[in-house]
Amino acid sequence: MKIIRLHTSDEAVIKKILQGDSRAEKQLYDRYAAKMLGVCRMYIKDMHYAEDVMIEGFTRALDNLGRFRFEGSFEGWLRRIMVRESIDFLRQRTQLYFEDITEVEVAPVITDNQDMDAELLQLLIDKLPEGYRTVLVMFAVEGYGHKEIAEMLNISENTSKSQLFKARKQLQEQLGKVRRIENER
Amino acid sequence: MKDRNLEQQLADKLGNRSITPSAKAWDRIANNRQQGKTQKKKKKVFAYYAAAAVFFLLASGYVFLMQNKTDVIITEPQVVDGGEVKAPVLPSEEAVVSKSVEIKETEAVAYKEPEVLVKKQSVEVVTEKQEMASVADQEIVIKKKQPEFNLHVEPIEALVSIEEDKFYEQETDMLLKEAVKDVAANKHLSNTTNDTALLKEVEAEMDEYYREKAMSIFSLKHKTIRIAVKDKQ
Structure with a gap:
């Protein structure tokens, strides 16, 4: 056989x-x-x-x-x-811009009971500025640490942390908007 | 359903998401690969050309250096030192590059005859001029007697490749020694000296010397070029 x-x-x-x-x-x-x-x-x-x-x-x-x-x-x-x-x-394309901020810790964004689909998630992160999005994806999806992110993006570790903080904050705001729209329906 | 961290959802859903590329994507990759290969080939060919050019430059430099060295033929012994006949004076052992000088035994024997003659001459000098006794112990260079010397000595032709400058330095030393002996023998002491005339004479000699040297180099280069052109044809 x-x-x-x-x-x-x-x-x-x-x-x-x-x-x-x-x-x-x-x-x-x-x-x-x-x-x-x-x-x-x-x-x-x-x-x-x-x-x-x-x-x-x-x-x-x-x-x-x-x-x-x-x-x-x-x-x-x-x-x-x-x-x-x-x-x-x-x-x-000079789209990658990083700004330093002092706050560096913020809790991960909780999405209640929602199990969001990939398209919606993509839409949410697409609205983030390039710098925030890059750090967020590298940290949350690829699993890189801040040290590694800092080396790859040629920035300091604190900048990497601050970018993540800002990204999370903006995501929180966007989720709030999504919830409001869903409640209105 | 439990609350879920948004970042976990990102990792789960976006991390493993697949998006089908357009149909032409593979063709573009294949095209890029092909271009890369041809560029690599071009780089290789360029590297070979560069290596060949460097080799050619080095080789031509070596040939040029070798051509600057000239062959000098020494036909007769020139210096008699205290009655001893020396073999043809070579500028220095280091200067001998291409061929070594071989003196046959018969030629070496032939040197012995003029040894006697020269000794006699040196004795004559000493007896005629008593005041020159102290000088007689030193080296005596008798150039004027060389034609007689050649009658007894078989001409030795030694093809020696030397550097020109060293050869002329030796010649200058020899002439200086000769002048010292002449002065010691009072040959020119009676003549009145004229500084300006002497300087002019020396300048004229130097001009002639450099002109001859330049001409010899030109003729050598001309010959080389002619040979090269002939070879090409």
């Missing part, structure tokens, strides 16, 4: 790519492109720009695939590339 393997591991696909197999490149793209576009979209409001950044990030990842050491997950490695590409994009 012949066993047909339906799923090839990332490692096997990467090794094929390193041997010059262009079909394996496409296979890797099909596997991760949609997820990575989702990552870029969190940082960049405009969908077309987000796709441009995803394409640049994927090209860079394929060009530097030889540097991947198989020590962690490939998805994590690719995700980091996408985050860096997104940050670079925002920097180039």
Whole structure:
């Protein structure tokens, strides 16, 4: 009986790519492109720009695939590339602005009993300024610490904390507005 | 349902969200990759050209340096030191680059004959001029006798590659020594000296020397260029 393997591991696909197999490149793209576009979209409001950044990030990842050491997950490695590409994009367009404030602690935003869908969440964070949104997504979604965020964005740890504080505050205000609109209905 | 932290919701829902890219996205990635490969190739070709250019420059510099060294032929011994005949005087051992000087045994034997002659001459100098006794112990350079010397000594031709400057320094030293001996022998003491005339004479000699040197370099370069052009044709 012949066993047909339906799923090839990332490692096997990467090794094929390193041997010059262009079909394996496409296979890797099909596997991760949609997820990575989702990552870029969190940082960049405009969908077309987000796709441009995803394409640049994927090209860079394929060009530097030889540097991947198989020590962690490939998805994590690719995700980091996408985050860096997104940050670079925002920097180039001078959309990334950080302001320092003194208060640095605020409680996470509680959403009562609401289980919000992804589109609404995206809408909420899209309304935040670039600097707030970037720090919030890096902290809450990607799981980076303030030290790491500070290094990646070339800012101080306190600035990172203050950006998160502001982001949370604004999110709280926006949620209040959403609740009011829902109550009116 | 429990209250949920908004940030947790962000992580759960946005962190794993997938958005299908447009159909042309892959084509663009493939195109970028292709462009990157051609650029890498161009860089490689440029690197090869650069390496070749550096190699060519180094090689031409080496050839140029080698051409500046000239071959000098010494045909006869020039210095007699206290009655001893020395082998052809070479500027220095370091100056000898391309070939070593080999003196055959027969030639070495042939040196012995003039040794006697020169000794006799040096004795004559001493007997005629008693006041020169102290000077006679020192080195005596007798250049005027060299034609006679050549009658007995087989001409030795040694092809020696030396640096010109060192050779002329040696020659200058030799001429100075000769002048000292002449003065000691009172040969020119009777003549009145004229500073200006002497200076002019020296200047004229130096001009001639540099002109000859320049001409020899020009002729050498001309020859090299002609050979190069001929090779190209």
